[in-house]
Amino acid sequence: MKLITRKMWGGPASIGSYANPTKGCVAHYNGGAIGLIGKPHLACYDYVRRVHRQHLNQGWAGGGYSALACPHGYVFEMRGLDRQQAAQPGGNSTWYSIQMMVGGNEKPTPEMIQAWRDYRTYIRQRRAVASAIRGHYQFISTSCPGTPTKRLIADGTLAGAGSGTPAPGGGSGGGGTVPHMTSVRPVRDQQEAVNDLGYTPRLEVDGKFGKLTLAGVEWLQEELGVTVDGLWGKVTEAAYLKRTGGAEPYPLPAGHWYGPESVDPRNHSGFWERDRPAIRKIQDKVGVKKDGRYGPKTKDGVAAWQRRAGFTGRDVDGLTGPKTWRKMFG
Known part of the structure; x- marks a missing residue:
């Protein structure tokens, strides 16, 4: 299982109160189409953070799922094990919830399906959890987890074999690439930093990591002499602070x-x-x-x-x- 922990995507140390779900796992989706399939893996990080923030703003303790399976085959840990869920009323203390990172009529990728299976296996190898698999619609009236995933439940696809052995960050042997994808600087701050180093044309500071921001970050990394991967990790952060003397106003940008x-x-x-x-x-x-x-x-x-x-x-x-x-x- 290619696991991305809360720490790696920038989440809190824990989310939610203690619970002991034992009845099985529930499949979820986003609702509306989200368009992650075909996008760089970095977009999945932004999506998970967005879900977490959205659920915080709803008054929840934070992201409501135990985990999310992404199109690239990675599992993003959200509430994790032994936590009250906030995803399926009537089953939040008794069932684990795993979201497919799709919406609308988007079909889960084979990699996403395998990631979902892997996390279910991970849970069942560590806790006394039944083999049952349900859809969100079996708890309340909802379209979730979407028609394609409902079919995967009905035909037994989601009950297939999985690997419950985590490789933190998706690394294997030499460490993989995902640890370098953990952003340590918010997107707006990345855009401001790129502009401050003289990038042209200047980026719009809107907090959205699109193609223009990716190009700007890659330019900055080349300027700093670090690996050019478009991902603002600890190496890029250290090089940027060294270049700028580590001097940031107060220490946040003006107006923050x-x-x-x-x-x-x-x-x-x-x-x-x-x-x-x-x-x-x-x-x-x-x-x-x-x-x-x-x-x-x-x-x-x-x-x-x-x-x-x-x-x-x-x-x-x-x-x-x-x-x-x-x-x-x-």
Whole structure:
């Protein structure tokens, strides 16, 4: 099984409360067509992060599935083992959920089907989980998991053999390529960095990783003398910080701040691994648990610190922007 862990796609350490699903596995899909088939594997990372954010914004603990199977044959860990699901009402504590990363009438690729089987095998090798396979539609009235996947359930295809032995990041032997695909810098920040190094024509800073952004990142990597693969991993990040002296305003770009998870791309909550050291520094300053995630307790702690520091009115907002950062750390 080619496994991509939460850490590798930029997710939290854990999602959801404890549960012990034993009845089997449920197949899901996206709903509307998502168009990942035929796209570079990097697009799958963006999709998984988008699902996680969407579910956070719905008031859930985060991404609602145990895992997702991608068109390239990789399994993205979301809630993982021993967690309450948020995908099939009436079965969230008793069934595991695995999404096919397709929607509409898109047909799962053979690689995606195998990844789905692999994760089911992975679960059953480690936990006392029954062999049953269900579709989301068998819990509530819904089209999920789509007609093509319903057929795969009915004809027994999804019950086929799988490999439950994980190769972290899809690596084998020499390590594979997926670890290098873990982005450590949000797409907007990548676009801003490419522009700052003088790329022309300048990229639109819209947070969307399309062909123009890919070309810009590849240009930046060539400029920095690192492997040109279009994937902003740790090597690219280190080379970029070395080139720029590691100097970023405050340390975030102008107009950005640290705060609880939100849809605003200027907000840094610890969703991205690269933001977590600074958040831990803030948490240490205000005396809350240093977990690197800007949750409600961190916001309350910062607000209390702001009041002690003499802030008043709107400045006591529990967010760490440039004014609060300078007061905290000089």
